[in-house]
Amino acid sequence: xxxxxxxxxxxxxxxxxxxxxxxxxxxxxxxxxxxxxxxxxxxxxxxxxxxxxxxxxxxxxxxxxxxxxxxxxxxxxxxxxxxxxxxxxxx
Numbered sequence: 001x002x003x004x005x006x007x008x009x010x011x012x013x014x015x016x017x018x019x020x021x022x023x024x025x026x027x028x029x030x031x032x033x034x035x036x037x038x039x040x041x042x043x044x045x046x047x048x049x050x051x052x053x054x055x056x057x058x059x060x061x062x063x064x065x066x067x068x069x070x071x072x073x074x075x076x077x078x079x080x081x082x083x084x085x086x087x088x089x090x091x
Contacts, residue, residue: 001051003049005047005082007077008059008062008074008075009075009076009077011043012043015043017065017069018066020036020044023061023065023087027048027058028087031054032048032054032055032058037091049082
C-alpha cells in the first residue's frame, strides 16, 4: 500500500480541548504515524503519514476534532515522507 504525507494546520478553538491527545488516539486506531503540536498562535499543526484511505478518514476526523473543539479551517499540504514510526504529541 502506498503511503502519503500530509501537513494539516488545524485552525479554531483547538488548544485546551484535548485535540492533540484525541488526534493521537484516532491516528493510533487508523495506523497513522506523525506528530501533533500546539503553535503559539493557538492553532495545532499535525504531520501525518499513512495509507490514502486511512488518511482520508483521519482528515475527516480533524475537521471535527474532539467534542469541545471548534475547528474553523484546515489547511492541508503535501510534503515528502519522513517515515515516522509512531504518532507523538509534541509538548
